Amino acid sequence: MTGSQRRSRGKKAAEQAEPVATGTPASQRELRAQGRRTMGKLLDAGMKVFAERGYHAARVDDIVRAARTSHGTFYLYFTNKEDLLRALAVRCADELDALAEHIGPITADDAGLAEVRAFLAGFLDVYERYGPVIRAWMEGQVSDREVNRLGLRAFMRIGNRLRERMREAGGADRAELDARVGVLMAMLERFNYFYSSRDLGLDREATLDTLARIAHRGFFEAAAA
Amino acid sequence: MTGSQRRSRGKKAAEQAEPVATGTPASQRELRAQGRRTMGKLLDAGMKVFAERGYHAARVDDIVRAARTSHGTFYLYFTNKEDLLRALAVRCADELDALAEHIGPITADDAGLAEVRAFLAGFLDVYERYGPVIRAWMEGQVSDREVNRLGLRAFMRIGNRLRERMREAGGADRAELDARVGVLMAMLERFNYFYSSRDLGLDREATLDTLARIAHRGFFEAAAA
Amino acid sequence: MTGSQRRSRGKKAAEQAEPVATGTPASQRELRAQGRRTMGKLLDAGMKVFAERGYHAARVDDIVRAARTSHGTFYLYFTNKEDLLRALAVRCADELDALAEHIGPITADDAGLAEVRAFLAGFLDVYERYGPVIRAWMEGQVSDREVNRLGLRAFMRIGNRLRERMREAGGADRAELDARVGVLMAMLERFNYFYSSRDLGLDREATLDTLARIAHRGFFEAAAA
């Protein structure tokens, strides 16, 4: 439970960019087909177990059991439980970046609404898959700086994109935009959190419709109104 | 294993209406002055340590050290770290309830704005003091059902009060109100979280002003506009 | 559970026959009415709790709770949990001695059978009341020499009396008598143990009849037959 802040060799191994010999328990190494398969299994298992138990409560043992592999193998691919989280965080950040990339202009008409809805759907989708990772970011459960930075950057990228789209939509000064972005992101994160963690029996599509309408009106169309 | 065949306090306490004997590691017991003082010290220490380390990372050892008492004493008052959290949660829920109670009508004028600001200030205040407890609720870190229920109920009470005030402010149907409440609460929680956990150098009063303005305009005056 | 062999001050206090000042946590002291009452409550509570949980599992806490008194009070009357056991052992040994005293001649006729039955009934009675104490003797759970000696002596006294009665009944040499006594005592103890610990639904009177018949025939009448 609290035992995660013991050894700290992991960080060392990550910081030193030294040539990785075989047997080095780091994750950057040339992997053959089998190796890639095993690593994949571990990543998947990590997602699953983090989702079930949360990052903290997840034991390495749970993960290797879920991956149908052994303890030793885990440390062949990751230095740490944290290292595994880091790997997942990278994946998640990539997906969020892609999401940010795809946010098109948000007009005041139905096309704009559709755009907002598409973005929200994408975000919810990522959140559903990477919930535990994102939660670990938000809740600062992780001591590892890098992981937190990753999360912050990914969120900021989305935030910046949204700010840009709001700016295009017009009628708000810099400070107002900052505030709106902050509120929207906070709202988004929390909503997704509740949606994907507690099972409140909401209809996904309907919920997205409502959310999109609120966001569209409240954050983009507001000035126009 | 061996701890399970103990205690029949429940029955006893029912049969005899006298104060339960010493040694009962529960928190409901007749306490003398000294006992109350010690319990207070432990509660305070719990707040402090949870704040510093987070609920999970906090060790009972840290808490008793902070309370300048012994390990054994802790278990004289609480069965668990969780039990301590529960006690704090009750306190916090009480304060939140009191807060909900005091939310007056929110008019469209400056008086309404002041009311909103007062509420937000109260909320931030509670959050600053009980942050770790509330976070433990929100993040579902606690397995204990009761604790989670406590948190949920306290939040709902505030939410309901706010909905009522919005309804009075007029111009929104049931669904709209639900949505607004959800968004407002999410926003509130997340904002307070960031404000009180990370130390982003914000000026408290100015921040409250801004937040109050946004909330007043966005959630209460909206229909009027 | 295993914590009983910690401090060993108890023994010291018992070995030294020094004048007992008031406040001395020993059990030999002039007691007023109230004191005797409290001590009685503790002894009774001890019996009860030892019976329920067994000597080892019994916690001082359970005992004081059962006696409706406090921790501090316990140590005002006994130096130890073991000291309490010792006190009970003395009582029990006294009753066994009285029992031995009353074993009359055992003839081959019905009068002899009745005598055997009376003895068995008496023994069962003591066992039912002092079971845990006797068990603590038999099972050598107690490190305290004195307690064990007490038990041994009490059993031997009964054994000797029975040997004497067997000898009178005639037809057995010394070795044979020794063997019979040993077997009879073992049988007796074990039987009573099972009878009073497990609740096998036996009828008390019928069981005593059978047991008496077996013992009478097997141990006293044997040579005659």
Add this chain to the structure above:
Amino acid sequence: MTGSQRRSRGKKAAEQAEPVATGTPASQRELRAQGRRTMGKLLDAGMKVFAERGYHAARVDDIVRAARTSHGTFYLYFTNKEDLLRALAVRCADELDALAEHIGPITADDAGLAEVRAFLAGFLDVYERYGPVIRAWMEGQVSDREVNRLGLRAFMRIGNRLRERMREAGGADRAELDARVGVLMAMLERFNYFYSSRDLGLDREATLDTLARIAHRGFFEAAAA
């Protein structure tokens, strides 16, 4: 608290016919040579320490020290001290069953006497090796139902076999047989207990001779006489 939401081994083991993963702190697992060796060491150490200190007083720490292994390792093989006892109990029950199996017909002649003696020798042998386990049964020190059942069943199996042999020897009705079996078993258990726990300087062979003679005459030949 946290230990309870773990392990779903049962299900797993059923779904997949492969060996359960490491880390499962149970004793039913595919073990390699080394694992079997370690488990053996722990079982042996358990026997030794239970014998020296008794089940209750034995600390896991003593056991791992005796087995020259680590604390963690113990919990890799057994969930508990009790779990270790259970494992030993199974072994012991098996040996007792084998013993019961081998009790041949008990005739009134010297062959019968030899048979009785062989059985008694076997029983004493098992008792000498598994004394602490059997004592834990008899003294009901263990809360675990299963362990107690094991012991009861093993004893009953022997008892039933003996009853059968007595019945063949003839001349006793059902009730009489029940009584004899009860007495014989009680006597046996207690005798062995005293013999193997206290070191009363008895000659093993001579003692067995005497005991065999008594038992043969008293329980099997009695009716014939």
Add this chain to the structure above:
DNA sequence: GATGAATGAGATTTCATTCAT
């Protein structure tokens, strides 16, 4: 006499990580 409170040594248990094969 009586009591509630405090203590702290010691026992159990967990789990991330390393090792030997």
Add this chain to the structure above:
DNA sequence: TATGAATGAAATCTCATTCAT
């Protein structure tokens, strides 16, 4: 590459006994 086994530091919890009113 893969694996089962081992480790041990750290955390939790218990309870006999002492202390201060």
